[in-house]
Each structure stands twice: as C-alpha cells, then as structure tokens.
Amino acid sequence: MFRKDPEKTQLVTEKGTMYSITMESVSTDEIMQMEKDSNINHCHDNSQATEDREREKQLARKRLYVVSAVCLVFMIGEILGGYFAGSLAVMTDAAHLLVDFASFIISLVSLWLSSRPATRTLSYGWHRAEILGALLSVVTIWLVTGVLVYLAVQRLIRDNYEIEGTIMLITSGCAVLANIIMAFTLHQSGHGHSHGGLSSGHSHSHGNKDKGNHGHSHAVGDRHGHSNKSNHSHGNGNQENHSHGNGDVEQHGGVDVQRYELSESQPQANASVRAAFVHVVGDLLQSISVLVSAIIIFFKPEYKIADPICTFLFSIFVLGTTITILRDILIVLMEGTPAGVKHGEVRDRLLAVKGVKSVHSLHIWALTMNQTVLSAHVAIDDLVDSQPVLREMTQTCFSNYNFHSVTIQLEQQSDQKPGCSLCDDPKI
C-alpha cells in the first residue's frame, strides 16, 4: 500500500499535496534506485494513526446520524403536541431539542470538514475543525443554560407564572425518555461495536515492529480506533490482542499485568461524539429537573417556586458535565501534551536510543483527539552515523505510541551550547 508508483513517491504523500519543485533535482533512475535499495522505512510506513482515524470517523458519523434522526423525530412530535395542546412549556422543550439538533449538525459538519484533504494553507488538513466544532457545541450548552437561568431569575422576580402540572408532567416524561434513548444510542452502539465490528477490524497486522516494551499501555491512538464517550480504559494491543473497556478487560497475554496502569491511560474518544453526548446528558439532566419540579407541583401546587430552583440546581450539574470535554478541548487548542502521552517518558525513550546524547525542544501536541505530532531536536554523538539513529528513534516513537507524524532534527554533540537556556527542559 505504501509502495506507490516510484515516480510519484517523492511528490505525493498520503495526505495530499507536498511541495516540490519538479523532477529537475533528481532523475527518474535515481529515484527508482533509491526505492529499490532503500531500507529506509518510508516515513509513512507507520500510518496506523491515519487508519485508526478513518475508522473512528466512520463510527462517529454513524452514531451521530442515528442520534440526529431520533432528535428530529421527537422534536417534531413535541412541536405538534405543543401546538395542539397550546402549551408553552412543551414548546420551550422543543426549542431545547432544536438546539441539541443544531449541535449534532455542527458535529456532523465538523466531522465532514475534517475529512477534506490537506491544502497548501492547511498543511495538516482539517482535523482541527472537529475540535472547533466541539468547542462551539459546548459554548452553545453554556449559552442555553445561561438563558434558562436568566428565565428562571425572571420568573423568581416577577412571580407571575402559571404552571400546568399535568402537561408539564407528560412533556418532561417524554423528554426524559427521548434523552435516555439518545444517550443510550451514543453510548450503546459504541459498546456493541467493540465486540462485534471491531474484532474484524483487527485482522490486519500492525505494521510497526513492536520493538519497545509491551509493558506500557498508552492510550494515545488507542489502536482500535475505538470511540468511547465516557472513560473506558483500554489496554493497548500487543500484536493482535486487544482488550475492551467498560470494566471488563479481557484477559489477553500481559494485559492483566497492565490493569493497574489502565486507569492512567484513558483513551481519547472522538471529540464530536463526546460533545454530542455531553449535550444529550445536559438535556437529560434538565428534563429530569423539569420532571422533578412537575411532580412536586402536581402534588403540591403551592410550591411552584420549585420550578426555578430546580432549574438553578440542574444548571450547575449541566455545567459540571461540560468540564471534562472542555478541558480536553483546551489542551488540544493550547498545543498541550495530550492526556495519554507523558512528556518525560517520551524523552527518556528517545534518550535510551544508542548514540543519542541529549534531547531538547521536545514538543508533543495534538491535532485532534488521537492524532499526536512530535517534534524534537536531538544531539547525537559525533562519530555515530545519523541515519540508523534517526530510524531507530522514529521506530521507537511509532511502536510505542500512535503518532500522526514525527519530525526529529539531528544535531551533533559538538555543536551544542552548554549554557543555552532555551535547551533546558520545561520546568515541571
């Protein structure tokens, strides 16, 4: 799959355009020669990350389609019901579902956008569109919650609202049901897939040579392209073994040893699906709050102040649910080290390669949830041949983590400046 037409090898990468003048600089024969004799692992031999991403996106897209359909159906039902019953409460709930639907559409659009090929100006492609879409979704959650709080405050102050207990009860019951179905869809199909569809997806052998220790489980680019929304811990597959989360870790060789390490290496789920899930959970919480206050008001109509108070309480819960995804989004946008990768550990691995004297300017950041990029300056021993060291370091990186791309600049030890403050490690 990677041995393309030799003439095109230099010019076309998997990701699309690559700047190159023309064939003037090198003749066709030379290229074919390079191709045949080279033991160089082509820089895109290790494209596990790209394949995983494709699978992840397919899965995410399917789930979002299902959920949008469910949402649309319930919303139309509520609009019709509210119109015929003449109830404002039902209409506002339908409006809430409309916002949810809009955010699913945002997620789908950003997923579609992120499949577009890379261009000259967006050399990494459109991956970040997914993160921005998720951020937009979360911001809309905050906005909607803010509006609800504002309305509740208005109600508290004006105190001139009528609550029809029965209609509210029925509406909120339906809303809770709808949200549970949606949450289940976003949640369940992921789990169901993990045992069914994905095992077929694992029949391919992992192209990387597993040189490094298998003892570490690292979540970056969980190799199963598994999108989970909540924190399922997965162990990493060594060759063809894979374990599935949801608490039941299958006992594959070596995995149970790693179980205590699983908690630290949480796989990162697809951002769009997570954002959609957070939306649905927020809506569920708000429907529950309406249900609770409807029950209170149904039995004790004089306690109509329960309505705004429940709104306040549950709004706080909703904002709480957005915190984890917001944190992950912020880490990606701030070019931080993604959650599954430890800076110090990567540094140690690189240092462990023979011939490497020091590593500085090591930067690890994420394009999107499971696409991590690494770049570093490495000083090697003057007498050592650079290419094997480079190959080994690249191999180490790819076999232990699932990086999207790795760029290592080799420098000679003799050129290092001992007092350079910029070469120091970032302080912990």
Add this chain to the structure above:
Amino acid sequence: MLPLSIKDDEYKPPKFNLLAKISGWFRSILSDKTSRNLFFFLCLNLSFAFVELSYGIWSNSLGLISDSFHMFFDCTALLAGLAASVISRWRSNDSFSYGYVRAEVLAGFVNGLFLIFTAFFIFSEGVERALEPPHVNHDRLLPVSVAGLLVNLVGIFVFQHGGHGHSHGGDEGHGHSHGGHGHESKHGVGHEHSNEDGHSHGHGHSHGEHGHSHEDPHCHDELHTPGKGSSKQILQGVFLHIVADTLGSVGVIISAILMQKYDLMIADPICSMCISILIGVSVVPLLRESIGILMQRTPPSLDNALPECYQRVQQLQGVYNLQEPHFWTLCTDVYIGTVKLLIAPDADSKWILSQTHNIFTQAGVRQLYVQIEVATM
C-alpha cells in the same frame, strides 16, 4: 545525641496558600500594562453593572435588569481577556511544552464567538419588537444608557490601539479601519499611534537578528520571548466588545430620542438590527484570524515568503527534495515549522541544516525542525 528540638516545618508539604496565589496573580496583572488596563476597566464595568442591577431591582424595572445582565456579559469578555493575558505569561511545563501562549488566541476566538451571539440576540430582539412593538417606557433607560456610554468611551480611549492590527503582512484591515473612521467622526479622538500600549515587536522580521555563524547549526541563537505583540488578539477582542457595547448604548439613545420626539416606534427595532449587523461585520476579521491560527493554518503573512524559501532550500547543494512542509502560528508573530529534507549521501548535512535554518529565520520562522534523511544509493 538526641536532637533538642524537632523542626518539622521543612518536612511538611507546602500548604496550598490561596492568599499567596491570589496575591501572585495580582502582582502579575499589575506588572503588565495591558493587563493593568484590562483589570481597571473590568472593575469599572463590574461596579457599574452592579449599580445598574441594584437600581433596577429597587425600582423594579425589567429593562434595567436586562441591561445590567448585558453588562455582566461584557464583563465576562473582559475577564476572559484578563485571564488570557495572565495565563499566557505562565512558564512552560511538561504538559504544555510550548507554554500557555495560545491563551490569547483562544481569548480572541471566544470573544469573537460571544460577539456573534450578542449580535444574533440583538437582531432577534429587534425582529421581535418590530413584529409586536411593546410599549416600553424608555424614560428611566435614557440616563443609564448615557452613563453606560461614558464608561464605554473610557474603554475605547484606553484600548484604542487594540483595534488597529499591528500585523506585518496580510493586514485584514477592513474591520479595523471601519471602526477607526467611525471613531473619528463620533468622538473626534485622534489616532496618534503612540507607543504607550507597547506593541513593541519583540520579534519583528529583522533580517540581521539571528546570531548564527554559518558553521554553527545550533538552533537557539535567537531568543524567543513572546513580547507585547502577543496581546494583540486579546486587545482586539476586548476592543470590539467595547465598540459593540458603545454602539448598543448609542442605538438606545438614538431610538429613545426618535421615539420621544418624533414618535417613530419603528426606530427602535431598526436601530437594533443595524447595530447587530455592524457588530457582526466588525467581528469577522478577528474570527477569521483566530480560527486560522487554531486550525494550524500556514501563517498568512508568510504566504508569499514560504514558496521562495522552499526554492532556496531545494537549490542548496546536495538537497534532492523538500518534503512535508508544515508551518503554523503559535501565537501572534511566533511561527513554527517542520520540514523533511532528502539529501545526497555525500552532502554536508551540517551545512545544509544551518543554511536551512538561516533561510527560514530570514522569513521569520524562529523555531524550525528539519529532519534530514540521506538517500541511499
């Protein structure tokens, strides 16, 4: 000998001293001109919003209460800008190897988003009022709007340099020049580009700045410090927010006058709609820029320089090919790039490395990662 006393203090884990943390933040805020301005303006806005809220609750005027909520909303934008300017100065660590400098881009983006939402709400309110004109009593609203306008004028005066992008190349100047001219006609404030806000260009496109000698490919000969230029995004966002608020106050005043004098009920919704469109249009450049940065886009200001650099690198002796160039903006004026070179087996990789660094440094890219692969023959 047994110790006479045991001092445990040095062995105790350091207590989480909230007071020390907060005072540390204050010191950080007050040290930098930008954040100082932001902080004082935030305090001004907050106090005004509280006064308005209490007056509204006391006089039971819903209009005042909703206006005070609007002011609180603006305060969150200021708070975001302030937080970003403090956060972007934190030191880098293991989890954030580039430091926290992206905070300013995020603040600009979030401000832009909020402004779009504000414009949308104002527009929908205007439409609502156009369809069913309510009989709103504007009497009490007028003096409060005037006071709000004064507060915003202070803000504009303080932050006026935030709106004029000190960008080096591709200047999306439309939104700014519009705002600028608008100010001249309205407030007669001159546009001296005095340097008080200190948009000094810590890393301008100076050509001689890099201290490389040609033999020495060590990568850190130039200092990388995010200077004052890095607050550009924050200030832009804050400035636009203040402008939006000013326009809102002006709109309320104009429509109140029109309604009282000429009894033109339709003036209110039309004003709202015009204002919301203006706000929307002015935010577009800020949003485009920050989205571009967040999407890891090739820096617009380098769009012309980069192909030239690629050509120069490929013409170096021994270089077969330049592959996978990725260039992106970390924050204002800080560009980072990675590139892979395929070179001949007999080429001098040290020299090629140093030359490549030179070439890109001249273009403005200070942090470069060049992976050199030697072709086997």
